[in-house]
Each structure stands twice: as C-alpha cells, then as structure tokens.
Amino acid sequence: MKNLQYILIVFLMLFSSKEILAQKDSIALQRQARKLLRQGNELYSKKQFTDASVAYQKSLSNNSNYDKASYNLGNAFYQNKNFKEAVPQYELTAKTAKDKFTKAEAFHNIGNAMMEQKQYQPAVDAYKNSLRNNPNDDETRYNLAVAQKLLEKENQDNKDDKNKDNKDNKDKKDKDKKDKDDKNKDKDKDKKDGDDKDKKDDKDKDGKGDKDQKKNQDPKKDEKKEQQKPKPQQGKMSPQQIKQLLESLNNEEKKTQKKMNAKKAKGKKVKQEKDW
Secondary structure, three states: OHHHHHHHHHHHHHHHHHHHHHHHHHHHHHHHHHHHHHHHHHHHHOOOHHHHHHHHHHHHHHOOOOHHHHHHHHHHHHHOOOHHHHHHHHHHHHHHOOOHHHHHHHHHHHHHHHHHOOOHHHHHHHHHHHHHHOOOOHHHHHHHHHHHHHHHHHHHHHHHHHHHHHHHHHHHHHHHHHHHHHHHHHHHHHHHHHHHHHHHHHHHHHHHHHHHHHHHOOHHHHHHHHHHOOOOOOOOOOHHHHHHHHHHHHHHHHHHHHHHHHHHHHHOOOOOOOOO
C-alpha cells in the first residue's frame, strides 16, 4: 500500500513538472512574439514595410493566434501594395479578435484591399461586416457608399456590353439571312431566265418546224422550182486534158507519200544515254 502511494506521488510530481515547463515555454514564446511585434512596429514606423512584414511573420511563428501580429502583417502587405496577400491576414484577425472594434477595423481594411483590386462586391460585403461590429464608423459608411456606386456602375457596364453583344449577334444573323435570301433570289432569277430561254428555244424550234412543215406541204411546187433550175451540162475532156489530169494526180500522190514517210521518221524515239 505504501509503495502504491509512493508511485502516485512520483507520478503527480512528474506531471506537474511537465505542465510547469510547458507553461514556461508558452510564456517564453509569447514574450518572444511580443518582442518581434515591437521590432516590426519600429520598422513599420520607418516605412520599412518589407522588413516589418518579416518581423511580424516571425512573431506569428511563435504565437500563431497573435491577432495583433497578423493585423499588422496585413498592414505591412497593404503598404507594399500586396493587397491580395493582405486580405488573409485581416481575415485571420477578424476571426480571432475578441472585441468588436478590432473586428470592425479588420473588415474595414479587407474592404479597402478589395477596392484596390476593383473587386467591388467583396468590398461591399466587408464594409457591411465592419459596420455590423461598429455602426458609428462614418469612414466605413462612406467607403461602403462609394463601393456600392462602383458596383452598380460595373453591373450596368456589364449589362450594356451584353446587350451590345446580343445586338451584334442579331445584326450578324440578319445580315446572314439577307445574304442567303439574296442568293436564293439570284438562283430563282437564273432559273427563271433559263426557263424563259428554254421556252424561247422551243418557240424558235416550233417556228422553224412550222416553216419546214409549210415547205413540205407543197411538194409539187418544190418539184416545179427544181425543174426551173438550170441543170449542169456534162462536159467533154480532150485526150490532152486527161493526160495532164493523170500526171497532176500522180504528182500529188508522190507528195502525199513523201509527207507520210517524213512523219513516220519524226515519230521514232531517240535513244538517250543514262546519266547513272
């Protein structure tokens, strides 16, 4: 029984020692975090915003829930125009801060960072959250009015652009439809012209046929006209003329044979040497 009591006492002493050491470590980290915060503030006051942001980040590495360090880190980012990086720091402060005044300031700065990025809807939301925590802040109320006006203008511009795009699309469709209709009209006109031409050709053919038919309707008249035409008389050739004709034909035949032989010679391919 005594041994058991002794073991329990030793265990309690060890546990208490560890808890005390943990508390000491936590206190030491918090002190270091505050020290780094003060260093960051001095650098910030000298407008050395990059060095200040490094000090604030070191402070947060010792105490991740140190809302003052995260808020000041957001300010350092903001002063360096790193608006996108500043927003998460302000959001962390708004989440961890215990008093409404600090929350209101964090939301106010979120709104300012969003305005710098021309993100007007998130800016409006941030300013509204700031006023919920501090309704008496006239500066936040003024910034909210400006953000709402810019958001309204942005929405109107987007609407106008959309209407313009719709109008352009409608005009294009109307133009395409007109071009298509004009093309169809041209086709119909060409078809009509073709039909009229075919009709004219048929009419001309019919007219010619009528003439031929009328011509063939009176064969006796044609026969009579034929009889009236003077018939060619069959001529008589002398032996001398016949001899000259035969010689002429013979000469022509020789010329023709000579030309044929020349064409055959020209048609033969010349054998060429290979170049490999």
